[in-house]
Amino acid sequence: MKNFTVTLIKSISGIRGTIGGRPGDGLTPLDAVKFASAYGMWIKSTTQNKALVLIGRDARMSGEMISSLVISTLNGLGIDVIDTGLSTTPTVEMAVVKHRADGGIILTASHNPKQWNALKLLNAKGEFISDAEGKAILDMADREAFTYAEVDALGKTKVVNTTLQEHIDAILKLPYVDCAAVKSANFKIVVDAINSSGAFAVPELLKAIGVSDIQIIHSEMHGNFAHNPEPLPEHLIDLSTAVINSKAHLGISIDPDVDRLAMVCEDGSMFGEEYTLVAVADAVLSYHKGGNSVSNLSSTRALRDITEALGGNYTAAAVGEVNVVTAMKNTSARIGGEGNGGVILPELHYGRDALVGIAIYLSHLAKKNCTASALRQSYPNYVISKNKIELTPAINVDEVLTKVKLLYPNQPVNTLDGLKIEFGNEWVHLRKSNTEPIIRIYAESKSEEMANQLANRIIGDIKVAAGIL
Numbered sequence: 022m023k024n025f026t027v028t029l030i031k032s033i034s035g036i037r038g039t040i041g042g043r044p045g046d047g048l049t050p051l052d053a054v055k056f057a058s059a060y061g062m063w064i065k066s067t068t069q070n071k072a073l074v075l076i077g078r079d080a081r082m083s084g085e086m087i088s089s090l091v092i093s094t095l096n097g098l099g100i101d102v103i104d105t106g107l108s109t110t111p112t113v114e115m116a117v118v119k120h121r122a123d124g125g126i127i128l129t130a131s132h133n134p135k136q137w138n139a140l141k142l143l144n145a146k147g148e149f150i151s152d153a154e155g156k157a158i159l160d161m162a163d164r165e166a167f168t169y170a171e172v173d174a175l176g177k178t179k180v181v182n183t184t185l186q187e188h189i190d191a192i193l194k195l196p197y198v199d200c201a202a203v204k205s206a207n208f209k210i211v212v213d214a215i216n217s218s219g220a221f222a223v224p225e226l227l228k229a230i231g232v233s234d235i236q237i238i239h240s241e242m243h244g245n246f247a248h249n250p251e252p253l254p255e256h257l258i259d260l261s262t263a264v265i266n267s268k269a270h271l272g273i274s275i276d277p278d279v280d281r282l283a284m285v286c287e288d289g290s291m292f293g294e295e296y297t298l299v300a301v302a303d304a305v306l307s308y309h310k311g312g313n314s315v316s317n318l319s320s321t322r323a324l325r326d327i328t329e330a331l332g333g334n335y336t337a338a339a340v341g342e343v344n345v346v347t348a349m350k351n352t353s354a355r356i357g358g359e360g361n362g363g364v365i366l367p368e369l370h371y372g373r374d375a376l377v378g379i380a381i382y383l384s385h386l387a388k389k390n391c392t393a394s395a396l397r398q399s400y401p402n403y404v405i406s407k408n409k410i411e412l413t414p415a416i417n418v419d420e421v422l423t424k425v426k427l428l429y430p431n432q433p434v435n436t437l438d439g440l441k442i443e444f445g446n447e448w449v450h451l452r453k454s455n456t457e458p459i460i461r462i463y464a465e466s467k468s469e470e471m472a473n474q475l476a477n478r479i480i481g482d483i484k485v486a487a488g489i490l
Contacts (some may be wrong), residue, residue, distance in 0.1 A: 205230030
């Protein structure tokens with residue numbers, strides 16, 4: 022048996038941790054009850070009626086246990102629950118609004134390994150709760166400020182199995198989804214379902230938009246993930262091999278809760294998760310003959326290039342889905358997301374959604390009448406180098422970033438989230454860790470070699486600024 026480090030992380034967006042250990046150290050049953058209680062108390066404070074919360078989960082090994090604890094706790098507070106069972110993060114987000122719930126909880130640790138699980142907290146709009154709301158819930162949890170219902174006022178639970186179909190129906194109504202074009206293209210698709218909810222959600226979506234030749238790998242929904250569940254190139258070897266061996270047009274990879282999307286081209290090469298959003302944005306903005314877009318500061322410049330080429334404005338947001346959504350609302354963006362394969366289409370909902378990403382991407386590919394690799398080559402080519410440098414605890418990271426900034430007085434800089442410095446079409450983004458003396462360095466250029474050179478140059482600057490050279 023493997024021994025895992027026991028970890029519990031409390032944040033404004035929810036609670037995330039490894040299963041097991043002592044209360045307060047890992048995500049134990051007591052911790053699940055405590056934070057579900059705090060969230061439930063907050064939900065009750067937002068409505069004058071009997072509160073209603075919608076729950077869904079991915080297929081993690083701990084999912085049923087955590088779900089039963091959370092649902093029973095909410096019922097114990099006098100809150101009614103809609104239990105959607107196995108679901109996806111975007112499906113739950115949309116269902117909160119569709120079923121007029123006061124909030125929602127998604128039980129998933131997203132791309133984290135199997136020993137992790139989390140309570141991701143939503144408001145009545147089906148969006149992640151705000152910073153202030155998150156702090157209020159954490160405060161209630163710390164104070165254990167809970168009052169449970171008496172026996173006659175306990176909440177009830179209702180099981181609903183229609184939410185995925187409701188999600189798909191909404192996608193089919195979008196003007197960017199062309200089922201006839203997809204059906205005519207006669208696509209053969211391989212899906213890496215990573216032993217979770219994508220095993221049923223993605224095939225249902227594909228069938229609905231006109232794909233009939235579908236091969237699923239890692240389709241058993243037991244949560245004992247066949248490989249690291251983050252959809253990165255080094256984890257998609259099985260998918261790449263299956264695409265080549267089956268002579269498929271495309272490979273689709275999602276994470277366990279189906280909010281991130283990465284593609285493998287017909288030749289087994291990576292389309293690149295950074296370019297998922299680029300391709301979908303191309304389809305959406307081309308349809309409207311322009312429009313604004315948003316991604317975070319660590320995402321590829323290619324989105325900015327295609328947005329500006331179509332006459333729109335691009336905005337960079339701080340890293341984090343909540344920050345991207347806020348920037349999208351402020352700029353009336355038609356499309357946005359993150360370079361990790363997260364697509365956010367506001368006319369559907371303000372959340373990352375792999376299912377809508379798949380539908381728009383395949384419609385776009387069908388209309389282009391080209392291979393996935395040719396579509397990828399049609400976009401500006403950039404490569405991101407990701408590095409980090411660990412400093413001693415005595416070093417003030419903020420001072421180091423300020424000193425690095427002063428080294429480049431003539432370059433455009435952005436200090437919204439760490440330090441981003443632009444060098445023409447190249448850029449470097451430095452972000453400090455909130456928990457340890459680490460600076461993460463993201464550098465983008467036209468080639469891997471040039472990106473690495475830029476990253477190494479900035480790492481040298483950091484060392485000089487920190488006095489460790």
